Amino acid sequence: MGDKSGDESLETETLTASRLEAKPTSKTRQFVAAIVINIYAFSQGTVIGWLAPTVPLLMSDESPIGGKPLTHENVSWLGSLVCFGAILVIPVASFISNKYSRKMTGYLMALPLIPAWTMVILAQSQSMLYAARFIAGLGCGGGTVSIPQFVHEIAEDSIRGEVGTYIALFFNSGVLFTFIVGSYVSYKVLGYVSLAVTLIYLAAFTLIPESPHYLISIGNTAKARQSLEWLRGENNPDVEREIERMTKRARELDRKRSIRDIIKDLTSKGTIKGLIIGIGICANLQLSGVLAVLSYTVNIFKDAGVNMSPYAATIIIASIQIIATYASSVLVDRLGRRILLISSNSMIVVCLGILGGYFYLKQSLDVSGFSWVPLVALSLFVIVVAFGAGSLCFLIISEIFSENVRIVAQTTCLVCFWTLMFLVIKLFPTLVNMFGLHGCFWFYASCCGSAILFVYFFVPETKNRSLESILKELNGDKDTEEDNSKKNTNSSKLV
Template sequence: MDCGKEEFVGILQENKKNMTVKQEGKKFQQYFCAIIASIGALLIGSVLAWTSPCLLYLKYPNYSAPIQITNEEESSWIAAYTPIGAILGALPAGMIADTFGRKLTLIIFTVPWTGTWILTTLVPSVTFLYIARFISGVIVGMFCAVLPMYVAEIAEVSIRGTLGTLFQVFLTMGILFDYALGTFHSYLILCNSISAVSVIFLALLPFIPESPTYLMKKNRKSDAEQCLQRLRGPHYDIQVELSDLRKRLESGTQDSFSCELLLKRENFLAIVISVGLMMLQQLSGVNGVIFFAEKIFNDAGSTNSAICTLIVGIVQTIATIVSSVLVDRAGRRILLLISSTGMAISLIGLGYYFWLKSHGNAGDLGWLPLISLVAFIIVFSLGLGPIPWMMSNEVMGPEIKSFGCSATVAMNWICVSLVTFYFQPLQDVLGAATTFWIFSAICVAGVIFVLLVLPETKGKSIQEIQNELAGIKNINNVNGKV
């Protein structure tokens, strides 16, 4: 009996010690490094949105493009090579990042990426344009896995959500960058401007540290300590965080990944959550809705669809920035629930308008598709846009992160390809109304998925999240009361 009492008192004392060592580090270096890394996401957005203005430039000789494309098949392949490359680039991304490091991987592959933009500017034939778009796609797929991984590994728990959403914030800024320059300037100015951003990104990368997680994986303890001290500030006691990181790495089998690891409860649930969120993000039809935006604006009576598309880009960027502010305050689950529900309602509105139009009863409802589209973009940007990229890195343990991030990003791009290629055929066969209602049903399924499967990760350490997924009650929740 006495032994049990002493053991219980010891547990309480250990928990009191754990609660007293909690501290907050300086945030400047973390924001600085995350913002520099996220410039890569701006370049990703530029790759994705490039076709919107530039296919128009390439079709007509009066836009001063270096070549002119002569048929729709060439346009389709220019657009298709990027997602194909992204799928192939995502698959080895985790292994490459574990071999060379997150920082060095970004530096190595930004060099050819800059070259693709120079090639796009001076392209002598459509074949070279295919090559440039494919190589860009490979690097996009790789960076979609490595950039969120790096930011998650340098971020403190209290701002991990905010820093994690910077990926989507900068991605939408890249899309807006293309829309703005594409609307008011020429092909050459747009491509040269993106090349300049790529050069700036390459010049800034040496100023950020390597990920402490990677350094500890490679048994470079001294380098990991220096890196973590730089990120947290000179007066921050890094030993508790280093100890936690070491325990997490030692509990896994980093160099002997096997299928058995995926059968562990916490790892299996982490993969299900990550892949599920990526599928919901793309199968919600977001790319189809955005691609359909010009027709929606025309149906709403707009006389300048290019300006309206630019407005959509501005709205998307602002809403994503709002999400970055809310995600560490409101939490991940509530934003995802609001996002999925709002998207479902918006898509029902779009479908209803086109159903009425197909029956000749649309009348004066030209405002409905416009309002539905803007609402869809806002709620998507609040939740399903930024959070899947961030949350996949939060829920994965270090032993499966390399494989898991590569697999989930590859799944994301597979779904991008499916929606891109089959959106128009679905409309041709089923009609626009039914197509939008199918996407709405997927969003409703997303609400159920979030309610039943997703844990709330706000304010929790990686170890606490892993314990929750494994079904282990965290002893640190003891508050000293019997």
């Protein structure tokens, strides 16, 4: 009896030790996988950030594009053609992802960035540069499908919020990287460096396993288990529970493959509410004007008469943005999505209101003594955008749709996202000519003011909640996990 008891004690201690050992391994590998896939987001940032440091050169007599300076209209197309390419590729990326695997999508969607940067380096005409930016848009649009989906499917609920904001963190890092490099190297060297980033991503992505969710969906349970063991740890007892849960969900999806079931799911209360939330969150980010501001930052500082190099000021702003985005990634699973969105939009209204006031007064008064105002206000603006509206958009979209409608719903949201980005970047110079910078800033401020009300009344809190719990709330079922938790707690107290 004593020996048996000792053996059981030893077995229990061994099992406990193996579980403790598995925990850090699982989290570490999930973070590593999220970082690798988000090198793709970094590449997207280099595409968007490329415009700001190169615009002054492209519009000068020393333009590398045939020696002919580009006009404001030409530059607006360089920014907006990226969006147009993204809009066209999103349905294709969604189809490939769900039909042929998440890994294949991660590779194929990034490949257009290689010819895009090659064409930028070799461009000798405006048409070739336009074509390069359009092709780059194909790579950027594919990333907005691939990155959030992959990260959502590999991460545990407890860290889903943090790794879900990495797309904004790495995107902003790519923008900053391009601002810094573009300020010190030649036009062609900047293209070579940006191309190298894409190649690094493609090489690193080979080290990450396929999404276990996709493997379960095609019936490959063995490989799904291997993928989960790599992500969670080989001795993690939660792996089998996750396999069972994913298998059950896959069977439910198989039973809902008819056109009638799909239409029913797409027109359900939860899906419609999710679409309203998803499109609203996309509109919140784009109509904050942040991408228009980032694309024309150097020109804005020149117009403001800031007493420092516009390039230096731009780098400072991009650096601050990264710090704020990182802070958001740390706090999102502690404070929650709603409070970050509401506080972010509130501060955006204040910052844009001050910027609008400065440029309005500049038309009739001498404000040279206050040239620090736009630098401070713009710095605060990018901080508060990154803190909420800019970092949570893709995370929330990945959390609010059931798997049987996710491909259609997320595609709809992402098409709206890039369409709005196209309009904001393309029309920004036109709006400035019509209403002045002050009018543009006040318009964006009013949009963010409306977003505060939208978040308060429509957006649910998804912090540390499972998909099932979130969908219950969207469908009007108040019996959420939190309610069940309270019931269980009260029951235990009564017992």
